[in-house]
Amino acid sequence: MSDAPKSKTVLGPDCRISGELSLDNDAIIMGQFKGTLRVSGTLELSESAEVSGTIIVGTLRLAGNVEADVVAEDAVELLPGAQLIGQLFTSRLNIVEGATFQGEICVGPKAMQAASEAFGQGEHQEAEQTMLSSMMSQSSETEETHHEQPSPVRTNTSSVNAVLARRRPKVLTPRNGIGIPS
Amino acid sequence: MPLRPAINTIHPRGPQPAHLRRVSCPQCGKSFEVSQRAVSVRCPACTSPLEFNDLVLRTRLEGDVSTMGHVALASPSEMLGRLVCGQFTNAGRFEGRAVVYGQVVLTRESLTTGQLSGRSLRIEHGATTHIQAEIRPHPPARTSSKSSAPTPIGRLIQRPARRLIRPLA
Ligand SMILES: [Zn+2]
Numbered sequence: 001m002s003d004a005p006k007s008k009t010v011l012g013p014d015c016r017i018s019g020e021l022s023l024d025n026d027a028i029i030m031g032q033f034k035g036t037l038r039v040s041g042t043l044e045l046s047e048s049a050e051v052s053g054t055i056i057v058g059t060l061r062l063a064g065n066v067e068a069d070v071v072a073e074d075a076v077e078l079l080p081g082a083q084l085i086g087q088l089f090t091s092r093l094n095i096v097e098g099a100t101f102q103g104e105i106c107v108g109p110k111a112m113q114a115a116s117e118a119f120g121q122g123e124h125q126e127a128e129q130t131m132l133s134s135m136m137s138q139s140s141e142t143e144e145t146h147h148e149q150p151s152p153v154r155t156n157t158s159s160v161n162a163v164l165a166r167r168r169p170k171v172l173t174p175r176n177g178i179g180i181p182s
Numbered sequence: 183m184p185l186r187p188a189i190n191t192i193h194p195r196g197p198q199p200a201h202l203r204r205v206s207c208p209q210c211g212k213s214f215e216v217s218q219r220a221v222s223v224r225c226p227a228c229t230s231p232l233e234f235n236d237l238v239l240r241t242r243l244e245g246d247v248s249t250m251g252h253v254a255l256a257s258p259s260e261m262l263g264r265l266v267c268g269q270f271t272n273a274g275r276f277e278g279r280a281v282v283y284g285q286v287v288l289t290r291e292s293l294t295t296g297q298l299s300g301r302s303l304r305i306e307h308g309a310t311t312h313i314q315a316e317i318r319p320h321p322p323a324r325t326s327s328k329s330s331a332p333t334p335i336g337r338l339i340q341r342p343a344r345r346l347i348r349p350l351a
Contacts, residue, residue, distance in 0.1 A: 075307075092306065092307040093305040093311075094305075095302055095317045097301050097302040099317065105313050105315050107309055109308075
């Protein structure tokens with residue numbers, strides 16, 4: 001990986017964008033966005049930001065208003081005054097006092113897989129079942145690894161990579177040993 | 183120059199409570215702080231009596247718990263049922279419905295499923311969580327409906343728990 005400092009995209013409070021936007025760096029959005037937003041690094045949505053649709057990021061720091069489904073591979077933080085309504089898939093979450101959240105939260109080792117199935121295939125019910133069944137088997141057989149357990153529900157690991165691949169452009173080196181189809 | 187006695191160092195300000203507990207009244211929503219050592223107080227706004235029973239669960243409990251205190255599920259404890267409390271920390275397994283009038287912390291070993299409402303929420307890396315959640319600064323003030331509010335406040339109630347989530351085949 002290169003050690004070059006990451007650039008940061010800033011969309012000011014006057015911007016209004018609808019459609020699909022992919023950014024290969026960190027970003028700050030202060031205006032309005034409607035559609036699908038992919039940011040490979042950290043996305044900060046300021047107090048004035050209003051976003052609806054789908055957000056796929058590494059880390060989300062939210063102070064504004066969002067009505068969207070969010071997939072954040074690393075973490076999500078809701079700051080005071082933030083409002084988020086929707087489904088949330090991540091591995092670490094902090095909603096501080098003063099922030100508002102309403103919706104479904106999926107956190108855990110299988111969260112990205114559940115997200116992949118929810119968004120990639122439109123089979124949300126099945127994704128929930130996958131998540132739940134994996135959690136149940138995890139708790140009852142904690143000593144075994146996840147990979148060795150036969151899952152009663154069909155899963156599609158390649159779609160996880162699809163989500164991650166869409167989030168990260170092909171030029172990025174895969175992190176954490178997660179393979180991205182080139 | 184004569185030295186003046188340092189009164190402030192001899193008699194510091196009155197005893198300060200070492201730790202404060204943040205309380206949100208389930209009746210009127212008023213937020214205030216009391217000493218961590220307080221066993222019961224009256225809400226300064228609506229004078230509702232609030233009692234604090236902090237408890238740590240180390241085994242398996244199937245039933246309902248209601249207190250304005252801090253409920254902690256130790257690892258590897260398990261609770262199935264409805265929980266109403268002032269603060270909630272889960273390091274074990276919780277399945278059911280939790281109404282928390284303060285902070286919720288789900289630690290890295292925890293497994294949480296069901297429904298949750300609270301004022302703030304922290305889910306640590308490694309935790310497994312699948313919940314319907316509502317986090318907001320002001321919890322809904324208690325109305326005549328007794329469905330989710332602690333009744334009576336501060337008492338531990340144990341009733342047979344309803345399984346809120348169907349077990350998977
Ligand atoms: Zn009150």
